[in-house]
Amino acid sequence: MNATALPASLQLNGPGDSRVEASAFGAHVLSWRCRGRERLYLSPNASFGAGKAIRGGVPVIFPQFALRGGGPRHGFARTLTWEADPQPTRLSFQLRDREETRRHWPHRFEAALDIEPGEDRLRIALTVRNSxxxxxxxxxxxxxxxxxxxxxxxxxxxxxxxxxxxxxHGDAACPPTDAPVRFDGEVDRIYADTQRPLRITDGEHMLRCEAEGFADTVVWNPGAGLAAGMADLEPDGHRRFVCVEAAQVLQPVRLEPGQAWTGAQILIVESSSAQYRIGG
Ligand SMILES: O=P(O)(O)OC[C@H]1O[C@@H](O)[C@H](O)[C@@H](O)[C@@H]1O
Structure with missing residues (x-):
């Protein structure tokens, strides 16, 4: 990690060799090592600052997705400093409404991000309460x-x-492809009602991705063309990651006063399996 370009971080060892690192800036998970390897991509060119989100790890998108709202792209949560409240078995961060948030989104809220490393997994849970x-x-x-x-x-x-x-492609509604998602250029898709576990394979390794509370899944990779114009991505950086996002986008969450909502993503290391190899 480029120490000068990224904020200070908190670390937590889980069971086995599971180890997570996260920053209070954006409540942003920067690294998760498990079963002998780093499981998240963090761009070596990543930087942070006012309105500038970290490229890689796990940005928290709230309270709007992309430009679907009147505030900053993907919301303000990823570019504000949260309050850290580390616990013995998890890293926790809290964000409450303040002048900077009410300027874009005039509501009183409390948000919490809980990051819990397990022996073969990482659970990240976002809770939002209407205050x-x-x-x-x-x-x-x-x-x-x-x-x-x-x-x-x-x-x-x-x-x-x-x-x-x-x-x-202009938010076109597309039918199922009856095939796994593959990447040969820009892929930027929102899938609705994706309740089952997903599996991500790269020919060698396999990760299972589950969600609770989040109804949608966003799959994104910029492809070579868009990536070349992204200053905070290393040359050919797009080859080294795929974004699989647990999301609630197509049907926003509605909370009455005093109500709370939790959405979680669980990443689980699975061993490689021939049945999931390309063409297999
Ligand atoms: O560059 P940003 O703001 O972090 O966004 C990255 C991508 O995030 C994805 O979630 C969006 O679907 C893409 O459209 C977007 O390009």
Whole structure:
């Protein structure tokens, strides 16, 4: 990690060799090592600052997704400093409404991010509570950058029978492809109602990805063309990650005063399996 370009971080060892690192800036998971290797991609060119989110790890998207709202792209949560409250078995961060948040989104809220490393897994949970006197709606996502050996060999399994919104092509509604998602250029899709586990393979390794509370899944890789214009990505950096995001985008969450919502993403290391190899 480039220490000068990234904020200070907190570390926590879980069972086995599981070890997570996260920053209070954005409540951003920067690293998760498990079973002998780093499982998240963090760009060596990543930087942070006012309105500048860290490229890689797990950005927290709240209270809006992309430009679907009047505030900053992907919301303000990923570029504000949260309050750290480390616990023995998890890293916890809290964010409450303040002048900077009310400027973009005029609601009183409490958000918490809990990051819990297990022997073969990482659980990341976002909780939002309405502390206002009126109902509000929001979108959210855990914008996870999974490390892969090579994007050309990477497949996302489990979405074969789901239609999707193609954000790369004017939000066109597309039918199911009956095949794993593969990457040979920009892929930017929102899949609705994806309740089952997904499997991400890169020809060598396999990760299972589960979600609770989040109804949608966003799959994103910029491809070579867009990546070349991203200053905080290393040359060919797009080859080293795929974003599989647990998301609530197409149907925003509505909370009445006093109500709370929790969405979680669980990443689970699985051993490689021939049945998931390309062409297998
Ligand atoms: O560059 P950003 O703001 O972190 O966004 C990265 C990508 O995030 C994804 O979630 C979106 O679907 C893409 O459209 C977007 O390009």
């Amino acid at each position: 206002d006197r009126a109902a509000f709606e929001f979108s959210a996502a855990l914008h996870t950058y999974l490390a892969v050996g090579d994007i050309d060999a990477t497949l996302v399994h489990g979405l074969e029978d789901r239609g999707y919104v193609d954000s790369a």
